[in-house]
Amino acid sequence: MFHIYCPYCGEHREENEFRPKGQAHIMRPKDPESCSDEEWADYLFFRDNPKGIHHEMWVHATGCRKFFNMTRDTVSYEILEVYKMGEQPKITAASRVVGGEK
Amino acid sequence: MSQANRLSQGGQIDRSKQINFTFNGLRYTGYEGDTLASALLANGVDIVNRSFKYSRPRGIVASNAAEPNAIVQLGSTEATQVPNVRATQQALYEGLSARSTNGWPNVNNDAMGLVGKLGGPMMGPGFYYKTFMAPASMWMTYEKFIRKAAGLGRAPNENDPDIYDHYNRHCDLLIIGAGPAGLAAALTAANSGARVIICDEQESFGGSLLETADPLNGKPASEWVSQVVEQLAANNDVLMLPRTTANGYHDHNFVTLHERRTEHLADKAPIAHQARSRMHHIRAKQVILATGAQERPVVYANNDVPGNMICSAVSAYIRRYAVVPGQKLVVTTGNDSGYQAALDWQAAGREVVAIVDCRANPDGDLVKQARQKGIRIIAGSAVFEAKGSKRVTGARVAAVDLNAFTLKGDVEDLGCDTIASSGGFSPVVHLAAHTGARPVWNEEAIGFVPGKVKGVIPVGGVDAIYPLNEVLQSGHQAAVQAIESCGYTLTPLELPKATGRVEGKAAALFQVPHLKSTSRAPKQFVDLQNDVTAAGIELATREGFESIEHVKRYTALGFGTDQGKLGNINGMAITARLLGRTIPETGTTVFRPNYTGITFGAIAGRHAGALFDPERYTAMHQWHLQRGAKFEDVGQWKRPWYFPIGNETMHEAVARECRAVREQVGILDASTLGKIDIQGKDSRDFLARVYTNKWAQLGLNKCRYGLMCKDDGMVMDDGVTTCLGDNHFLMTTTTGGAAGILEWLELWHQTEWPELEVYFNSVTDHWATMTITGPNARDLLSEITDIDLAKDSFKFMECREGMVANVPARVYRISFTGELTYEINVQANYAMHVWKALFEHEETYGLTPYGTETMHVLRAEKGFIIVGQDTDGSVTPEDLGMQWCVGYDKPFSWIGKRALSRPDTRRKDRKQLVGLLPSDPKVVLEEGAQIVFDPKQQVPMKMKGHVTSSYYSPTLGQGFALALVMGGAERMGETVFMPMADGTVYEAKIVSPIFLDPKGERQNV
DSSP states (O other), X not given: OOEEEETTTTEEEEGGGOEEEEESOOOOOSOGGGSOHHHHHHHHHOOOOOSSEEEEEEEOTTTXXXXXXXXXXXXXXXXXXXXXXXXXXXXXXXXXXXXXXO | OOOTTBOSSOSSOEEEEEEEEEXXXXXXXXXXXXXXXXXXXXXXXXXXXEOTTTOOEEOXXXXXXXXXXXXXXXXXXXXXXXXXXXXXXXBOOTTEEEEESSOSBOSSSBXXXXXXXXXXXXXXXXXXXXXXOSSGGGHHHHHHHHHHHHOOOOOOSSOOOOEEEEEEEEEEEEEEOXXXXXXXXXXXXXXXXXXXXXXXXXXXXXXXXXXXXXXXXXXXXXXXXXXXXXXXXXXXXXXXXXXXXXXXXXXXXXXXXXXESSTTTOSSOSSTTOEEXXXXXXXXXXXXXXXXXEEXXXXXXXXXXXXXXXXXXXXXXXXHHOBOOOSEEEEEESXXXXXXXXXXXXXXXXXXXXXXXXXXXXXXHHXXXXXXXXXXXXXXXXXXXXXXXXXXXXXXXXXEETTXXXXXEEEEEEEOSEEEEEOOEEEOOHHHHTTTOOOEEETTTTEEEOOOOTTEEEOXXXXXXXXXXXXXXXXXXXXXXXXXXXXXXOOOXXXXXXXXXXXXXXXXXXXXXXXXXXXXXXXXXXXXXTTEEHHHHHHHHHTTOOSHHHHHHHHTTTOSTTTTTTTHHHHHHHHHHHHTOOHHHHOOOOOOSOXXXXXXXXXXXXXXXXXXXXXXXXXXXXXXXXXXXXXXXXXXXXXXXXXXXXXXXXXXXXXXXXXHHHHSEEEEEOTTXXXXXXXXXXXXXXXXXHBSSOOTTOOTTBEEEEEEEOTTSOEEEEEEEEEEETTEEEEEEOTTTHHHHHHHHHHHHHHTOTTSOOEEEEOTTTEEEEEEESTTHHXXXXXXXXXXXXXXXXXXXXXXXXXXXXXXXXXXXXXXXXXXXEEEEEEGGGXXXXXXXHHTTHHHHTEEEOXXXXXXXXXXXXXXXXXXXXXXXXXXTTTTTOGGGOOTTOSSOXXXXXXXXXXXXXXXXXXXXXXXXXXXXXXXXXXXXEEBSOTTSOSXXXXXXXXXXXXXXXXXXXXXXXXXXXXXXGOTTOEEEEXXXXXXXXXXXXXXXOOSOTTOOGGGO
């Protein structure tokens, strides 16, 4: 069971207060009507399934009800960072390669 | 005295406290401090079980959690039956009653043993799959008999009388294992201010120190243990949990501990309301893993005959329980520690025939001690076969070349009744492996040590550190590291000193070669619990299984309840040798929680019976109970289903309730509907984005039905939303959808449109809702309200605030029945008062309470959908024929709009909502029934849709249904068929889904 730091509450809480909401940074196209069927299907249905660094969205469902993002290693399940909506991750698959494995 | 193997002195048992117990129906006695295993050995019980596959007689091998054979069924009553208890871990108590898990008619004379003997050579790995494969239809029959023959214990048939607790705990440092390393760590951390939890699966703390021959500070080690335990017990920052197994290590230092509180005392908790066991859910900042190492048995022919044990177990029984499990001992070993068993055996006054050591020149301190004591040492040799069937009668010994994997020279037969073997030690890495960290091979220690896990420090034996001084030191250093990382400082501490000794280099001894090839030699057991032999592993590799995970699955190596604690490493080593690889190349299999079995009660804790799932009641629940309502579960809510009068059947009650609504007035407790209060200047804009229909023009105190889609265009919820002010709306949702819709709204606001100023709050529980519906609704309500109810001043789809029964209320004139309806909303704690005030006029207006079943009939007659019943996540508003509720020209591309123009949602043959009228008016179709167009076609038929809602309508005088049918909107008037499992085929006509009052005149009166 994960131990998750809620960036809004400012505390670590148990995983059962949270719900995972899938891949983060999926932006709804600004003008859906001008999207091709393929582009719209891509937005609706297609998600990454990386081994390693994954940015995902969580919600503090039984806490503050706030959504936030998390960078998590899907191999070790280590939570590398949490950050608020609208912010960008500091740790990415690319930065890991450049910085080297620790 | 019947305890023939009990020594008159020594051990940590209390000879003044005799304990009576039964095993397989026979009476025995032991002493306080005994385990069931030590008491059985004291009484000379050789055979404790029959083996799983071959039904061979089996005796006690180990003295701890690793025991593969002495698996017993415990319990003196049906309700207190516990299967799969390791006798080595079960403390003896007065009246304990245990039976062997396997063996029919009994363990000493087992009928299946003959099958095993005769069929044994043929029963290789995959035997069951290969033999009982065809015909496939017979497998269920085979399985029943195979399972009976196998016997894995049985669950009780009566309710568990005990209760179980769950604890959530947090600590700076969790120490798993209270042996020398764990105790040194606890002692180090104890006065630092850090919060410490230390647990151990044994009856008391001390681990190997409880049975070691090595003194600490020149005194028996147990004295130091008592001292430390006393010190820790006096410390408020330290929680000590004996009889507590750390069973699972989960992500982020979350550890589950199973504490057995009363299992050492009696069958069930001796005091009322005492928890039999506790599950501690621990979140620790740092974890020190001090789980020690497990001695491995050596694999040789007939190494399963009772009397074959591991060396450390022999020492433990002698030193801790004052039990010598035999008369004449042969030790076979590849390391120095095996010698201790022989020294202890001799000191107990019994005969050591020989120590057989595979090393050519053993020379450690213990070897010298054995020589001084005159014990015969046969170097460069190994026991390659045990003689005997129900008890060891001898050991066959020969010189061995382990590199060439052959025996050489002459065979010597030694007479003995016990063979103790030591193939070396395997660190108990299970917990560290639970999160997927693969163990790492340590060549020098000849064992796997834990892989790196963040926040976990292995110490002592589990890190392949064995000399006592170093073990103590490693526990101390780990604690220093752990508490410093938590921000605490150390207080000086002096560790006890052990007498160091010179250890000779150990040899890697796994399987001993036989005179015959492995496949022709007598069985050489690797996994005793699952009857996996070296020959079985050989066959598996010959048949092409190369991955250790495949070998495991094919042979069932390590698949028992012991998870291969004794056998796995031997199995891997044998696989490696056969494949010409090293052990690290071969790798290990994965260990998973739980380390040892846990009773289901402990996992459930208090979440059983009435506490299994919370129940939600509305404010009028007591009234419903008094009125004799039958209830239906909707989510966690208890909703009245129908209100029978006298002996009415459900059908009769629902028919009466329906008629009351259509002819007089009915009342429904609708409090469970989800209610979300929405405020902020952009509320209206937000609603237009999340609903399919338009909200721009909705005036003050006006209500509107709204349909909500996901962005894939599929209907997800519906409900009525009311404008209570320019910046204030009240949204209602389905009962089951309430929590999810609130989260859905938050999701879109927080992640996509944070620029909109809008706030959401659940007010479901704050407002109670009473729906009065029927021709008499207006007259009834006018009795107790000051609101002007005149047809033209309070119109359909409007809301008014006012007093109802002298209580402030919001009244909505909306309708889910098609009748004149008022939904009265009041603060929940006033609701019962208002409800009763309405019922003061019960007789005047024929007010009739109705439940969800009548609600369903009434709404279906009107073709009103229930999201989740008439839709299933693959239905668009257009499929429902609700184009009237879709704002195609709204400026913002609302959620779901774009998807409605995808090719799939434009298909002409999509399933569409229709009404069905069965040809036989008495027929009520089955909900879920599949619809076909041609009932005479071949099976499997082409399914063209299904029935979603079906009821009998007292108003229509016949059965009717809603259904989703492919291209249904274009098929009005056509006949469709519903073939049922029993061969009946029902016939129905496709009609409009609105069966009653299509123009909506009844609700507009």
